[in-house]
Amino acid sequence: xxxxxxxxxxxxxxxxxxxxxxxxxxxxxxxxxxxxxxxxxxxxxxxxxxxxxxxxxxxxxxxxxxxxxxxxxxxxxxxxxxxxxxxxxxxxxxxxxxxxxxxxxxxxxxxxxxxxxxxxxxxxxxxxxxxxxxxxxxxxxxxxxxxxxxxxxxxxxxxxxxxxxxxxxxxxxxxxxxxxxxxxxxxxxxxxxxxxxxxxxxxxxxxxxxxxxxxxxxxxxxxxxxxxxxxxxxxxxxxxxxxxxxxxxxxxxxxxxxxxxxxxxxxxxxxxxxxxxxxxxxxxxxxxxxxxxxxxxxxxxxxxxxxxxxxxxxxxxxxxxxxxxxxxxxxxxxxxxxxxxxxxxx
Amino acid sequence: xxxxxxxxxxxxxxxxxxxxxxxxxxxxxxxxxxxxxxxxxxxxxxxxxxxxxxxxxxxxxxxxxxxxxxxxxxxxxxxxxxxxxxxxxxxxxxxxxxxxxxxxxxxxxxxxxxxxxxxxxxxxxxx
Numbered sequence: 001x002x003x004x005x006x007x008x009x010x011x012x013x014x015x016x017x018x019x020x021x022x023x024x025x026x027x028x029x030x031x032x033x034x035x036x037x038x039x040x041x042x043x044x045x046x047x048x049x050x051x052x053x054x055x056x057x058x059x060x061x062x063x064x065x066x067x068x069x070x071x072x073x074x075x076x077x078x079x080x081x082x083x084x085x086x087x088x089x090x091x092x093x094x095x096x097x098x099x100x101x102x103x104x105x106x107x108x109x110x111x112x113x114x115x116x117x118x119x120x121x122x123x124x125x126x127x128x129x130x131x132x133x134x135x136x137x138x139x140x141x142x143x144x145x146x147x148x149x150x151x152x153x154x155x156x157x158x159x160x161x162x163x164x165x166x167x168x169x170x171x172x173x174x175x176x177x178x179x180x181x182x183x184x185x186x187x188x189x190x191x192x193x194x195x196x197x198x199x200x201x202x203x204x205x206x207x208x209x210x211x212x213x214x215x216x217x218x219x220x221x222x223x224x225x226x227x228x229x230x231x232x233x234x235x236x237x238x239x240x241x242x243x244x245x246x247x248x249x250x251x252x253x254x255x256x257x258x259x260x261x262x263x264x265x266x267x268x269x270x271x272x273x274x275x276x277x278x279x280x281x282x283x284x285x286x287x288x289x290x291x292x293x294x295x296x297x298x299x300x301x302x303x304x305x306x307x308x309x310x311x312x313x314x315x316x317x318x319x320x321x322x323x324x325x326x327x328x329x330x331x332x333x334x335x336x337x338x339x340x341x342x343x344x345x346x
Numbered sequence: 347x348x349x350x351x352x353x354x355x356x357x358x359x360x361x362x363x364x365x366x367x368x369x370x371x372x373x374x375x376x377x378x379x380x381x382x383x384x385x386x387x388x389x390x391x392x393x394x395x396x397x398x399x400x401x402x403x404x405x406x407x408x409x410x411x412x413x414x415x416x417x418x419x420x421x422x423x424x425x426x427x428x429x430x431x432x433x434x435x436x437x438x439x440x441x442x443x444x445x446x447x448x449x450x451x452x453x454x455x456x457x458x459x460x461x462x463x464x465x466x467x468x469x470x471x472x473x
Contacts (some may be wrong), residue, residue, distance in 0.1 A: 236439030
């Protein structure tokens, strides 16, 4: 009798071991409706229900940030960045403190990055956006923006004309021809805020990617190993899908590249990251990847460094304590900042 | 008193059988297919494509026929045609590595390469 029970017990133990019971499980979710991009969440939690609570929370937060930082659409009952733009030269607009914080942060980054990421470039970016949209829809008649048009718009990108009143929570653009475009910073900023919120709620092991703005919360499940995030090879004809696979934990990784958002005019590709000086797409690199403890900063830095010649960018990144960079040149050559190697998977 | 009891032998045999069965079922379920492509429409998994068949073909989803997807002999998959305005899906090129994904936002379709067996070594994400 005892032996029989023992036998059954042993079998149960084995079955439990095989099914891998106990410990955290890996779950994934994805969304297509925020920040005009593809969002992925991978996390290790104790149950599916727990995972869904966290992923829905993250999704709800992303939707809120998306509405606030939107420059194309109005939402009922919300003053967003489009509202601020629509009231340029007219009147200050009362906004959520999240917008105030984002704009203040963006102004700081403008100074830190030696003016290489400028949220006041909206009028120039809009021209490129419109030509790119038309050129993609009708490739045979794709055209480059008229340079005079770009130059006229570039007269209206003085970031100091964005007046932030932190007491009244209002924002006013003094120049009626100017507009704000937070495309280079907003996603990273939202990911940073939401990651710290969800961490405070108890999520310990997650990888969040909002259109390539990645934040790694802790490591992978019970083993707590680093997350492996590959940096896409911009050369799609190459056999190698990645230029490098990173191993990251509690940091953010953001890539700016020329290989997804672009259009073609007379056989030449024109991508979406526009250099403030030339008013044309920056053409130093195919992509720049930043790893940084802060996701908002990583986002701003990836655009800024993409806009700088290599030597300038290298010196700049090496002067920052919490950021590393990886450059992929147009000929496929790859360069790293001083301590990037510690993030490369062995 | 015998050194080995009959029930002991039964337990040993049982362990052996369970081990054998689980080993082969594991091998069978997670056969040597390196990767599959999962295709999502509106965040729901609607199709899984085996990329190891060395076949070349195209198809459209019944849920949304505005997008043509191409599976290549070399085990890669790509958005080939789409009526969307930005063509970011097509620009994403061929996908063949675990962790890669591409999306057509206007058409609400995502292609994602996943491993048939999870391993700590494979990339969690490629961006």
